[in-house]
Amino acid sequence: xxxxxxxxxxxxDLFKKTKNLNNDAKRKRLNNVTWAxxxxxxxxxxxxxxxxxxxxxxxxxxxxxxxWCYNSMFDFAQIDYxxxxxxxxxWKPHEHVKRGSGKAYNKGQAxxxxxxxxxxxxxxxYKLWVQYHNENRHDYVHAVEYRDxxxxxxxxxxxxxxxxxxxxxxxxxxxxLTMEYQAVSTDIDTISDEDIAYCExxxxxxxFAIKMFNETIEAQxxxxxxxxxxxxxxxxxxxxxxxxLLRSLYPNLKxxxxxxxxxxxxxxxxxxxxxxxxxxxxxRGGISYxxxxxxxxxxxxxxxxxxxxxxxxxxAMAQIHDLIGRPFRKTLEEYMSMPNKDEYEAVYxxxxxxGDVKQNYLGLWYxxxxxxxxxxxxxxxxxxxxxxxxxxxxQWYDDFTFTCSxxxxxxxGKKAYAPFVNENYALKAxxxxxxxxxxxxxxxxxxxxxxxxxxxxxxxxxxxxxxNEETGAIHFIRDETETDTGASMNVG
Numbered sequence: 001x002x003x004x005x006x007x008x009x010x011x012x013d014l015f016k017k018t019k020n021l022n023n024d025a026k027r028k029r030l031n032n033v034t035w036a037x038x039x040x041x042x043x044x045x046x047x048x049x050x051x052x053x054x055x056x057x058x059x060x061x062x063x064x065x066x067x068w069c070y071n072s073m074f075d076f077a078q079i080d081y082x083x084x085x086x087x088x089x090x091w092k093p094h095e096h097v098k099r100g101s102g103k104a105y106n107k108g109q110a111x112x113x114x115x116x117x118x119x120x121x122x123x124x125x126y127k128l129w130v131q132y133h134n135e136n137r138h139d140y141v142h143a144v145e146y147r148d149x150x151x152x153x154x155x156x157x158x159x160x161x162x163x164x165x166x167x168x169x170x171x172x173x174x175x176x177l178t179m180e181y182q183a184v185s186t187d188i189d190t191i192s193d194e195d196i197a198y199c200e201x202x203x204x205x206x207x208f209a210i211k212m213f214n215e216t217i218e219a220q221x222x223x224x225x226x227x228x229x230x231x232x233x234x235x236x237x238x239x240x241x242x243x244x245l246l247r248s249l250y251p252n253l254k255x256x257x258x259x260x261x262x263x264x265x266x267x268x269x270x271x272x273x274x275x276x277x278x279x280x281x282x283x284r285g286g287i288s289y290x291x292x293x294x295x296x297x298x299x300x301x302x303x304x305x306x307x308x309x310x311x312x313x314x315x316a317m318a319q320i321h322d323l324i325g326r327p328f329r330k331t332l333e334e335y336m337s338m339p340n341k342d343e344y345e346a347v348y349x350x351x352x353x354x355g356d357v358k359q360n361y362l363g364l365w366y367x368x369x370x371x372x373x374x375x376x377x378x379x380x381x382x383x384x385x386x387x388x389x390x391x392x393x394x395q396w397y398d399d400f401t402f403t404c405s406x407x408x409x410x411x412x413g414k415k416a417y418a419p420f421v422n423e424n425y426a427l428k429a430x431x432x433x434x435x436x437x438x439x440x441x442x443x444x445x446x447x448x449x450x451x452x453x454x455x456x457x458x459x460x461x462x463x464x465x466x467x468n469e470e471t472g473a474i475h476f477i478r479d480e481t482e483t484d485t486g487a488s489m490n491v492g
Contacts, residue, residue, distance in 0.1 A: 314421045
């Protein structure tokens, strides 16, 4: 429940009080109170408590190894508050101790935590090491890790239960119920049966949704991937798609590490080369273009259209050729005179570019130095760009000229990703025909989440969350950047 200046308001009054407040004002005047911690499994049933530590002790007694939430941005924030604010003198960051050093109990490190997140606010996993008193009267340290099912399927729990047609073991449909959050009794002893039913239905629905989805993921991955039970090894849609793409490329290799090594052998690129390509702007995220007329304006009372570009990624993957072998340089003159130049993919090393966008065209040239899309190109500095992109931009700009003395070349391979795309398009179509929403959603994940997964950034910004003593808020602190060379797999 959310309190405004210490008062509990109904949803309408709360909206009126906050609609004109900026974020800083909201942080000072709003307070969110978690009144129920709850979980469900089909063997132990539904459990709900007001107390966070009781919640943890219950999960230890049930020997939960993994737990799934839906929307970690909210749920993990509540755990942050319990650990970093209310439990700041008790909970400490987990330290990885090498095997053979220290006592077994110290390896467990009771009352410690570890969060998996990035520096942009995304939360992936939260692992807690909890001391609990077993029924045999001994103290143990049990670890439970929470993950976010929204990292696999987005859209809200109501939509999830409907779209997947979630049912329990008896075939009874589970659908989202309604409850007025601000009006519910927060006392477990006086809460109404209807509100308890709402809470149970939510976690029960999520449980069976994950169980159903797991069956499809296991079938699709040849039983290599799991999101249910102690063998859980999937965290995100991207990780799932990357695994399946590599398995498609190397069907005769049965081990993930073997597939990665095989891919890196066919696509050798050094850490320095990868960094050079990124530093000089060859890699860039997808285009997100906003009409300048609407920038900075609040749009109300009119239709808004958003184009879903995710569906374009699989098509592009099916059309592009693989880039194989080591990259090498040639002068532009040497490249243009090569009789077999069509066998190579060229990256132009531009040092200057000029041009003016054509009338009635959008200015889609991205100036990496201005960090914006421009109508008038007047760029000086090293800018790497694929030849096919350069040729496309020449069709959008008048008086388009550039200077370039060298190119970087890769051998052009076959359309290696087309079988993966075509197979999953066919599976998706068949699933739709068979009215199999879980398989349809699974194939959609593989298609939309696989693009770019074999050329991920090798640098990771590390950081942690901590309590701001002045404001009472939990915020992210950047620590350092680490390098994972295992993620450097290829350039396209």
